[in-house]
Amino acid sequence: MSAEVIVVGGGVIGLTTGIVLAESGHRVRVWSRDPAGATTSAVAGALWWPYRIEPERLVGEWALESLRVYGELAADPEATGVRLVRGVQYGERLAGLGDWAAHVAGLTEDAEGLWARLPLIDMPVHLGWLRARFEAAGGTVEERTVTDLAQVPADVVVNCTGLGARDLVPDPEVRPVRGQLVVVENPGIEEWFTSVDHEASETTYLFPQPDRLILGGTAQEDVWDLTPDPAVAEAIVARCARIRPEVAEAKVLDHRVGLRPVRPSVRIESEPMGRSLLVHNYGHGGAGVTVAWGSAEAAARLAAGRD
Missing domain, CATH: 3.30.9.10 (D-Amino Acid Oxidase, subunit A, domain 2)
Structure with missing residues (x-):
């Protein structure tokens, strides 16, 4: 029987992680203190680009996986909120980027900076679409405030609380x-x-x-x-x-x-918590949307005991 999973946190990281787990056959609930429209994710400008996030090598992998998914979602922008839009990272240079940049199709450099056609995401629309996809996979979203992760009643608890992890874990590095x-x-x-x-x-x-x-x-x-x-x-x-x-x-x-x-680096790791498994997936800085799908896959592997 698949594990029962409760994902704590209903922003883009929590919902995306919930989708990956639910579509893998787990029974998943997302517990969120706030409705999606009131989360930090709803405020994001939401251009795909690794920004204020470490570690670079893993971030590159997660970002490219997310870029692949957003490329597919851009086929239906009205439903998903994802469009591919051209623009410039003014003053940026290819030499200043990680290895991931070589895999971004159409990324070019001129005197102004770096030009590319990248996912630009309408977050209110996208968060609604994420929730609908999660629920279509059998997941449920509940508005609940968690003050102690050890009291969450599930085989696997996934901590996607973002800034809330500072007090909840507690983790003063956030x-x-x-x-x-x-x-x-x-x-x-x-x-x-x-x-x-x-x-x-x-x-x-x-x-x-x-x-x-x-x-x-x-x-x-x-x-x-x-x-x-x-x-x-x-x-x-x-x-x-x-x-x-x-x-x-x-x-x-x-x-x-x-x-x-x-956070100095994103925290994606697991630890025993009584009879449960606690998986952390937080600390994404200014690039939660950019790495959401890649980091969700990494957290889901830990939740399933595959890493």
């Missing part, structure tokens, strides 16, 4: 990196743009979604505040307007803040 973004009406921008200094607390990006444009952003380490800062929002719009001047007059639709669960 830290927040605050991201703020501004959502505006799209004045006709069709290509994405990013300019990232990995040592700075400010980033610049423009991500066109079907009915809006997402402007960013920030990378403020060890900041827990989820309240949008009007001054930060104004600076974000100003930076993006220097790239595309038409942004300056775009109507603001929303302000969003999320806390990336950053």
